[in-house]
Structures are given as structure tokens and as C-alpha cells.
Amino acid sequence: KNQVEQSPQSLIILEGKNCTLQCNYTVSPFSNLRWYKQDTGRGPVSLTIMTFSENTKSNGRYTATLDADTKQSSLHITASQLSDSASYICVVQADSWGKLQFGAGTQVVVTP
Amino acid sequence: SAVISQKPSRDICQRGTSLTIQCQVDSQVTMMFWYRQQPGQSLTLIATANQGSEATYESGFVIDKFPISRPNLTFSTLTVSNLSPEDSSIYLCSVEGYTFGSGTRLTVV
Numbered sequence: 001k002n003q004v005e006q007s008p009q010s011l012i013i014l015e016g017k018n019c020t021l022q023c024n025y026t027v028s029p030f031s032n033l034r035w036y037k038q039d040t041g042r043g044p045v046s047l048t049i050m051t052f053s054e055n056t057k058s059n060g061r062y063t064a065t066l067d068a069d070t071k072q073s074s075l076h077i078t079a080s081q082l083s084d085s086a087s088y089i090c091v092v093q094a095d096s097w098g099k100l101q102f103g104a105g106t107q108v109v110v111t112p
Numbered sequence: 113s114a115v116i117s118q119k120p121s122r123d124i125c126q127r128g129t130s131l132t133i134q135c136q137v138d139s140q141v142t143m144m145f146w147y148r149q150q151p152g153q154s155l156t157l158i159a160t161a162n163q164g165s166e167a168t169y170e171s172g173f174v175i176d177k178f179p180i181s182r183p184n185l186t187f188s189t190l191t192v193s194n195l196s197p198e199d200s201s202i203y204l205c206s207v208e209g210y211t212f213g214s215g216t217r218l219t220v221v
Contacts, residue, residue: 043204
């Protein structure tokens with residue numbers, strides 16, 4: 001069973017609207033959680049990274065939240081743009097040298 | 113964070129041949145990682161490459177199929193050998209688990 005579950009699997013939103021992606025994890029112990037954006041055919045690009053003590057972090061129009069008690073994270077995209085169309089991957093690391101555990105990703109399509 | 117140059121960005125190869133992918137990092141790093149991303153799937157770790165030692169392979173991946181070189185602290189190669197259509201994927205390198213290369217899209221015909 002995957003230790004990092006993302007929802008929804010995909011979504012379509014209108015340009016200018018907001019959306020929220022979810023990530024639930026069971027990885028333990030916990031070191032950090034990252035959100036990546038992956039454009040089609042390209043490598044993932046880091047958006048945010050949060051450690052146990054952080055519960056929110058922003059990167060422009062992207063805001064990630066973390067609840068380490070419930071092992072849940074979300075990524076909120078504000079005022080979506082066409083360039084936001086991509087796969088968004090939640091990645092959890094168990095400790096500083098632990099392997100990365102990848103979620104399956106949420107495919108976001110922004111339409112005009 | 114480190115900047116990674118990965119080559120080639122894409123290739124189409126005949127079955128039975130091999131493809132070697134290169135990753136060059138702009139700073140010295142201890143660990144480099146190689147991943148495979150099959151169509152519609154998330155990333156799967158192939159192996160971890162430390163300079164001066166044999167690469168460590170994950171379950172389901174073997175050195176004969178995916179030989180890796182790590183000649184210094186800024187460079188690594190992954191070879192995908194004896195290609196079959198099932199090897200068609202995106203291959204990515206990563207350093208210290210954080211930054212990824214731009215990926216190599218391999219299509220085997």
C-alpha cells in the first residue's frame with residue numbers, strides 16, 4: 001500500500017479560479033514533506049518543503065499546509081493560470097537520509 | 113540548490129540496443145539518485161549512486177540491466193541495456209533527494 005495518497009487524481013478548473021489538492025501520508029518517522037510541480041515530459045520542480053514544525057508555506061500563488069498530527073497536507077493554488085496545468089506530486093521523507101516516498105500525483109488542467 | 117544538466121532530453125531507440133543517460137551537477141554532491149517514471153505513474157527509485165562505491169539497487173532493478181557509473185562527485189551515468197518496449201519511460205536523476213534533472217524521455221521501438 002502506498003504510504004502517500006493524493007486526491008483527487010485529476011481535476012479541471014477554469015482560469016482564475018482557486019483549487020486545493022490533498023495529500024495524506026502514513027510515513028513514519030517524519031522528516032519533511034515536499035510538493036513538486038511536474039510539467040509533461042519534464043522533471044519535477046520543487047514548490048515547497050515543510051518540516052514537522054511548519055504548518056504553512058507559500059511560494060507565490062502556491063500555499064502548502066501541513067498537519068503533522070493528522071498526517072495531512074494540502075496545496076492551494078490561487079488565481080490559477082494556464083501555466084499551472086501540470087501534475088502535482090506530494091513527496092514525504094522519513095528522515096534526513098531516508099528514501100523519498102512519492103504520491104501518484106494530481107493532474108491539474110486549467111482551461112481558458 | 114544544485115543545478116542538474118541531464119542529457120539526452122529524449123531518444124528513440126531500437127529494441128536490443130542500449131541508451132546511456134548523463135547527469136552533470138554544478139556542485140559536488142555525495143549521493144545521486146536515478147528514477148524511472150513509467151507513463152502515467154509516479155517516480156520509482158532505481159538506484160542510489162555514491163562516488164567511489166558500487167551503486168545500491170532497489171528491489172526489481174539489477175546492475176546488468178541498469179549499470180551506473182559515478183566517476184566523481186559531479187557526474188553520473190545510467191545505462192538502460194538490452195532495451196525492450198517496456199523500458200519506454202522517463203528517466204530522471206536527482207541529488208540529495210531534492211532537485212531533479214529535466215528528465216530523459218525514452219521510447220523503444
